[in-house]
Amino acid sequence: MDFFVLTLFPELVQAFFDHGMISRAIKQGLVSGRTIQIRNFARDRHHTVDDRPYGGGSGMVMKPEPLAAAINQAKAESPHARVVLMTPQGESFHQQMALDLARSETAMIFVCGRYEGIDERVITRLVDTEISVGDYVMTGGELACMVVMDAVSRLIPGVLGSSASFQSDSFMDDRLEYAQYTRPENFMGDTVPDVLLSGDHAKIAQWRTRSSLERTFIKRPDLFEKKSPSPQEKVILQQWHKHLEALIHE
Numbered sequence: 001m002d003f004f005v006l007t008l009f010p011e012l013v014q015a016f017f018d019h020g021m022i023s024r025a026i027k028q029g030l031v032s033g034r035t036i037q038i039r040n041f042a043r044d045r046h047h048t049v050d051d052r053p054y055g056g057g058s059g060m061v062m063k064p065e066p067l068a069a070a071i072n073q074a075k076a077e078s079p080h081a082r083v084v085l086m087t088p089q090g091e092s093f094h095q096q097m098a099l100d101l102a103r104s105e106t107a108m109i110f111v112c113g114r115y116e117g118i119d120e121r122v123i124t125r126l127v128d129t130e131i132s133v134g135d136y137v138m139t140g141g142e143l144a145c146m147v148v149m150d151a152v153s154r155l156i157p158g159v160l161g162s163s164a165s166f167q168s169d170s171f172m173d174d175r176l177e178y179a180q181y182t183r184p185e186n187f188m189g190d191t192v193p194d195v196l197l198s199g200d201h202a203k204i205a206q207w208r209t210r211s212s213l214e215r216t217f218i219k220r221p222d223l224f225e226k227k228s229p230s231p232q233e234k235v236i237l238q239q240w241h242k243h244l245e246a247l248i249h250e
Contacts (some may be wrong), residue, residue: 001156002032003149004074004081006011006067007135007142008114010035018026021039025159028175033149034145036061041069050115059116067122068109074109081107083128084148085118093148097131102155103228110148112141121248176220210236 005013017026017033025031039047043065051059071083082105089095101108111118111127123130132195135249181192195207213236216223229237 001030001105001153002034002078002081004034004036004078004107004109005038005111005112005142005145006070006074006110008038009112009140009142009222009246010037012142012238013146016149021159022150025093025153025156027125028158030156030158031153036070036074039068041066041073045139046068053116057116061116062113062118062122064119064122067118068126069125071109071111071122071238078107078109081105083109083111083126084145085111085113085123085127085129085130085146086133086144087113087117088132088137090132092135093133093151095151098151099155100146102152108152109150111144112145115141117148128145144169157250165195174223175212176215176223209233213237214240 004070007013013033013035017023017035022031022033026033039049042048042063049066050062053059053061075081075083082101111122111157131144131148133147138144181196185192185197193207195203213229213233217237219241
C-alpha cells in the first residue's frame with residue numbers, strides 16, 4: 001500500500017511514518033508513506049494557499065489551484081490511487097471500511113484540508129472518497145488521515161506478522177474484543193481468571209467468547225442491533241444473565 005499525504009504540515013505526518021508499526025511496515029517494503037507539501041504548488045511568490053470565501057463569511061478557504069496541482073502530482077506517480085478527503089461530511093469510518101480499503105486499494109492519496117475547508121470544485125472534480133472519523137471538527141485532516149492509515153495498514157498481510165493478530169480485534173465481527181491479561185498474576189489484589197492459567201485451550205476459547213459478549217453487552221449494546229446474537233451467543237448471554245441474577249439475590 002502506498003500512502004500519499006497532501007498537507008501544509010508534512011512534519012506532523014512524517015513523525016507518524018517514522019514510528020511504531022507503520023515505520024516497521026515501511027522498512028519491510030509492505031507500505032510506503034510520503035508527504036507532499038501543498039504550499040510548494042502555489043503559483044505566487046508568497047506561496048498563497050488560501051483566500052477569502054466568495055459570498056463573505058468568516059475564515060479562509062483553501063485555493064483550488066495548489067490543491068489540484070498537488071493531487072495531480074501524486075496521481076502522476078500512482079495513477080490508480082484513490083483520492084480521499086478527510087472531512088466531517090464524509091462517510092463514517094469503521095472497521096469494515098478499513099478492511100475493504102486494505103483489500104481493494106494499492107495506493108491512497110489523502111487530502112488534508114485546513115482553515116474553513118477546501119474549494120468545492122476540487123472535491124467534485126478530483127476527490128474519489130470522503131471519509132469522516134467522527135461527528136466533530138478538527139483544525140485539519142492530518143490526525144484523521146493518520147487514524148485511517150493506521151487502521152488500514154494493520155490489515156495488510158505481513159504488517160502485524162500474523163493474520164490472527166487482527167482477526168480477534170474489536171468490530172471484526174461486530175463484537176468487542178475479549179478482556180486481556182498479562183503478568184503479574186496478582187495486581188493490586190486483582191487476579192487473572194483461573195481459566196487463562198489452566199492451559200485448556202477449549203475452555204479458554206469459551207471464556208474469551210463469553211468475555212467478548214459481556215463487554216459488548218455492557219459497553220456497546222448497539223452492536224447487537226447491527227448483528228443479532230447467534231443461537232450459541234444467546235445461550236451464553238442467558239447463562240451470564242442467570243449468573244448475575246444469582247449474585248444480586250445472594
